[in-house]
Amino acid sequence: MGEVVDAGKKEANGSLADLNPTVVFVLGGPGSGKGTQCANIVRHFGFTHLSAGDLLRAEIKSGSENGTMISNMIKEGKIVPSEVTIKLLERAMLENGNDKFLIDGFPRNEENRAAFEAVTKIEPSFVLFFDCSDEEMERRLLGRNQGREDDNIETIRKRFKVFQDSSLPVIEYYNSKGKVRKIDAGRPVEEVYESVKAIFEPKNEKAD
Ligand SMILES: Nc1ncnc2c1ncn2[C@@H]1O[C@H](COP(=O)(O)OP(=O)(O)O)[C@@H](O)[C@H]1O
Ligand SMILES: Nc1ccn([C@H]2C[C@H](O)[C@@H](COP(=O)(O)OP(=O)(O)O)O2)c(=O)n1
Ligand SMILES: [Mg+2]
Structure with missing residues (x-):
């Protein structure tokens, strides 16, 4: 039986387990x-970009009951409780329907x-780490x-301190699993992208 679907409105259907998406975490100060x-x-490799910060800012704008708490934490450079951010990421992945996400x-x-x-049982394929000096x-x-x-x-x-104290250890964790692709992000945008592209492009591996 066919279902009438409102093409203008995306429904959050199914579960993440069904979608089983490819996920790349994009980290850096x-x-x-x-x-x-x-x-x-996104333009070259067909991923959907989900910025946790953008999702949290949209949640504030939507008038959600968590809005004031999220807004206060962002102003203080603090990290919002995981429960809130993960719900937003899960919803965005399911609504979008693509199976490749840059988080x-x-x-x-x-x-x-x-x-x-x-919660999601998702392991990232790898972690892009944009390494850049505080001054830049x-x-x-x-x-x-x-x-x-x-x-x-x-x-x-405050955000720099939180990055040093709380975020770098996460990058270290993935580094110990061999999952970090570190990029010198202090260079001009186009140069940085050349390095990024090399990571996403399929490897032309020589037979021996
Ligand atoms: N390689 C670069 N060189 C100079 N300016 C950059 C570079 N990459 C981004 N920017 C600029 O720096 C600011 C922060 O970049 P953004 O992509 O928003 O960083 P993030 O999401 O990591 O906070 C933006 O104004 C952006 O245009
Ligand atoms: N996982 C996350 C990501 C962002 N936030 C909050 C706290 C961060 O300082 C702000 C802004 O994050 P955002 O990624 O947009 O900031 P930058 O792009 O790194 O400058 O959002 C969070 O609480 N938890
Ligand atoms: Mg950002």
Whole structure:
């Protein structure tokens, strides 16, 4: 029996287990260029880009009951409880229906990592790590001009500390599993993308 489907509205159908998506985590400090490079990857390699920060900001705008809590945490540079962020990521994956996702800015701490694994049973294929100096990231964030409440020097310093203390250990964890692809993100956008592309392109392996 055929079902009438409203093509304009995507339904969150099925489960993540059915979808069994390919996931690449895109990590790096604030301002390292995660969002910029994800836009390039989407154009060439057919992934869907999900930024945890964008999903949280959309949740604030939607007037959700968690909005005030999320907004306060972002202003303080703190990491929102995993439960909230994981629900948003799960919903976005199921609504979208693609089976290849770049998850940008997540997992940002050990709690994010362990909870995502426990809830979704998804293991990332690999982790892109954009490595960039604090000086360069600070310059970029202060010039970003997206009207973000957290792109001020006081919050930026807090975000750098959270990255050092909470996010780098997650990258170390994946590094110990051989999953990290580290990229020098301090170079111009096009140069960084050349390195990114080489990671996503199928390898032309020589027979011996
Ligand atoms: N390689 C680069 N060189 C200079 N500026 C960059 C580079 N990559 C991104 N930017 C700029 O820096 C700011 C932060 O980039 P963004 O992609 O939003 O980083 P993230 O998502 O990691 O915080 C943006 O204004 C962006 O245009
Ligand atoms: N996994 C995540 C990702 C982001 N957040 C919150 C806390 C972060 O400082 C803000 C902004 O994240 P976002 O990835 O958009 O920031 P950057 O692109 O790294 O500058 O959102 C979170 O609580 N948990
Ligand atoms: Mg970003």
